[in-house]
Amino acid sequence: xxxxxxxxxxxxxxxxxxxxxxxxxxxxxxxxxxxxxxxxxxxxxxxxxxxxxxxxxxxxxxxxxxxxxxxxxxxxxxxxxxxxxxxxxxxxxxxxxxxxxxxxxxxxxxxxxxxxxxxxxxxxxxxxxxxxxxxxxxxxxxxxxxxxxxxxxxxxxxxxxxxxxxxxxxxxxxxxxxxxxxxxxxxxxxxxxxx
Amino acid sequence: xxxxxxxxxxxxxxxxxxxxxxxxxxxxxxxxxxxxxxxxxxxxxxxxxxxxxxxxxxxxxxxxxxxxxxxxxxxxxxxxxxxxxxxxxxxxxxxxxxxxxxxxxxxxxxxxxxxxxxxxxxxxxxxxxxxxxxxxxxxxxxxxxxxxxxxxxxxxxxxxxxxxxxxxxxxxxxxxxxxxxxxxxxxxxxxxxxx
Amino acid sequence: xxxxxxxxxxxxxxxxxxxxxxxxxxxxxxxxxxxxxxxxxxxxxxxxxxxxxxxxxxxxxxxxxxxxxxxxxxxxxxxxxxxxxxxxxxxxxxxxxxxxxxxxxxxxxxxxxxxxxxxxxxxxxxxxxxxxxxxxxxxxxxxxxxxxxxxxxxxxxxxxxxxxxxxxxxxxxxxxxxxxxxxxxxxxxxxxxxx
Numbered sequence: 001x002x003x004x005x006x007x008x009x010x011x012x013x014x015x016x017x018x019x020x021x022x023x024x025x026x027x028x029x030x031x032x033x034x035x036x037x038x039x040x041x042x043x044x045x046x047x048x049x050x051x052x053x054x055x056x057x058x059x060x061x062x063x064x065x066x067x068x069x070x071x072x073x074x075x076x077x078x079x080x081x082x083x084x085x086x087x088x089x090x091x092x093x094x095x096x097x098x099x100x101x102x103x104x105x106x107x108x109x110x111x112x113x114x115x116x117x118x119x120x121x122x123x124x125x126x127x128x129x130x131x132x133x134x135x136x137x138x139x140x141x142x143x144x145x146x147x148x149x150x151x152x153x154x155x156x157x158x159x160x161x162x163x164x165x166x167x168x169x170x171x172x173x174x175x176x177x178x179x180x181x182x183x184x185x186x187x188x189x190x191x192x193x194x195x
Numbered sequence: 196x197x198x199x200x201x202x203x204x205x206x207x208x209x210x211x212x213x214x215x216x217x218x219x220x221x222x223x224x225x226x227x228x229x230x231x232x233x234x235x236x237x238x239x240x241x242x243x244x245x246x247x248x249x250x251x252x253x254x255x256x257x258x259x260x261x262x263x264x265x266x267x268x269x270x271x272x273x274x275x276x277x278x279x280x281x282x283x284x285x286x287x288x289x290x291x292x293x294x295x296x297x298x299x300x301x302x303x304x305x306x307x308x309x310x311x312x313x314x315x316x317x318x319x320x321x322x323x324x325x326x327x328x329x330x331x332x333x334x335x336x337x338x339x340x341x342x343x344x345x346x347x348x349x350x351x352x353x354x355x356x357x358x359x360x361x362x363x364x365x366x367x368x369x370x371x372x373x374x375x376x377x378x379x380x381x382x383x384x385x386x387x388x389x390x
Numbered sequence: 391x392x393x394x395x396x397x398x399x400x401x402x403x404x405x406x407x408x409x410x411x412x413x414x415x416x417x418x419x420x421x422x423x424x425x426x427x428x429x430x431x432x433x434x435x436x437x438x439x440x441x442x443x444x445x446x447x448x449x450x451x452x453x454x455x456x457x458x459x460x461x462x463x464x465x466x467x468x469x470x471x472x473x474x475x476x477x478x479x480x481x482x483x484x485x486x487x488x489x490x491x492x493x494x495x496x497x498x499x500x501x502x503x504x505x506x507x508x509x510x511x512x513x514x515x516x517x518x519x520x521x522x523x524x525x526x527x528x529x530x531x532x533x534x535x536x537x538x539x540x541x542x543x544x545x546x547x548x549x550x551x552x553x554x555x556x557x558x559x560x561x562x563x564x565x566x567x568x569x570x571x572x573x574x575x576x577x578x579x580x581x582x583x584x585x
Binding site: 239240242305306308309312323327330331332333335336337338339341342343344387388389 | 407410411412413414415416419420430434437439441443444447450451461522523524525
């Protein structure tokens with residue numbers, strides 16, 4: 001599951017890099033920042049070390065390989081995954097990252113509201129940094145489709161169930177599933193935020 | 196006073212978000228980053244925890260409410276505050292943030308020049324991050340009107356009076372007032388930086 | 391040598407600031423971020439204090455003077471340094487920053503791959519932040535000429551020679567020279583990365 005989430009985020013970085021005609025170094029860095037940027041910003045804010053990508057170098061090497069073979073890789077995957085598969089994979093990533101971010105912030109004794117904010121940061125900041133590097137206004141700031149809002153709601157559900165002493169594994173599954181389903185429903189019915 | 200400074204910065208974030216047609220999530224995040232970005236960057240550089248916005252969640256909730264009701268809120272405030280009121284509020288924010296940043300850096304045993312730089316960072320980095328998120332060259336880098344320069348001068352005044360053992364409360368008031376007045380005078384007489 | 395590296399990076403910041411018509415404050419901040427951004431990001435990631443620019447305030451003051459007299463300064467230097475001199479100075483900077491970054495990361499007990507990544511970050515992130523501030527897609531992400539790749543290879547050479555117990559001073563000289571020469575050769579023969 002975790003590997004799938006990282007893969008989904010790195011993949012969206014590769015697609016963005018391709019669109020912007022970046023070279024192999026650009027594709028690698030943008031994919032890396034998209035996958036690990038949210039967690040790294042959270043860990044800097046929480047003064048937490050070591051970073052996930054320092055402890056799991058195999059994921060970095062996987063992204064390295066993905067970036068080098070990006071042209072072939074993107075052609076193959078565009079056949080395997082259609083738009084809907086991408087949406088689902090990304091929503092699973094959003095769910096897992098946000099919920100795990102909230103859980104880590106709670107372990108670091110953060111108060112409730114801050115913990116959910118850290119969850120949302122973990123889920124969305126990779127994409128924000130990706131868009132800043134690609135010289136665009138971050139998608140989550142202007143796309144009126146609920147994305148951060150789904151993550152935010154899911155983080156509060158995690159927090160609530162955590163207070164009710166629900167077992168962590170079940171809690172992660174329930175909250176992540178909530179975010180995934182919320183994202184798909186709001187997408188399906190084209191629900192929009194005010195702006 | 197402090198609440199006024201945070202309010203002024205969050206408000207400038209909301210206006211920028213409106214201009215860029217961001218949605219409610221975008222308005223909230225940009226307002227948040229504008230208000231707390233400078234202090235957070237300073238605290239990361241000084242390895243200082245907890246962040247101001249972790250200890251004062253009520254301000255975060257206030258900005259949350261401001262962002263949700265941004266369209267109504269901006270209409271009401273545009274009647275209450277004219278351009279001049281905004282300029283003054285923002286200059287008070289610049290003064291308070293810069294002076295308090297210098298004071299915090301001195302407490303963290305930073306040398307004189309670094310302490311004033313930390314003050315300026317506290318005062319101006321919220322606006323820099325706001326503009327980066329909105330995909331613009333930060334205003335303070337290109338607007339030739341003195342802004343960072345006023346803050347910088349005020350930080351040195353705080354430092355000098357601190358060496359002379361002036362009481363901290365008076366010192367903050369004097370230095371902040373200096374920055375406010377310097378900003379208004381340079382604006383009034385349209386004094387420009389070389390470029 | 392170190393002074394030359396910092397000078398080269400600050401200089402590229404000044405040129406970029408000029409191109410974007412920034413004012414004196416903008417020129418100073420962009421030059422500062424270009425020169426010290428890479429090392430600062432590395433130190434934040436490694437939880438390392440104090441920052442180089444806190445311990446060596448004289449370099450900050452030098453950049454301050456360079457920014458104030460930027461118009462005169464750039465005219466003089468454009469006569470003294472031609473395009474090739476700039477390329478060489480920048481390549482020396484890239485070499486020194488990357489190799490010293492790797493060395494610092496190894497001292498902080500980072501694993502091999504992470505240490506070389508920290509080296510590359512030290513070498514290239516100043517330029518990335520410079521371009522983000524100037525609202526451009528960072529050059530190293532899109533220019534298909536090898537830059538980060540040369541730094542990456544040189545960091546691995548440093549790492550290898552370090553394992554072989556080569557004396558640090560010789561090791562720094564060899565690895566830096568490798569990066570410099572690699573950069574000049576790939577430039578001369580117009581070698582390109584795939585994209």
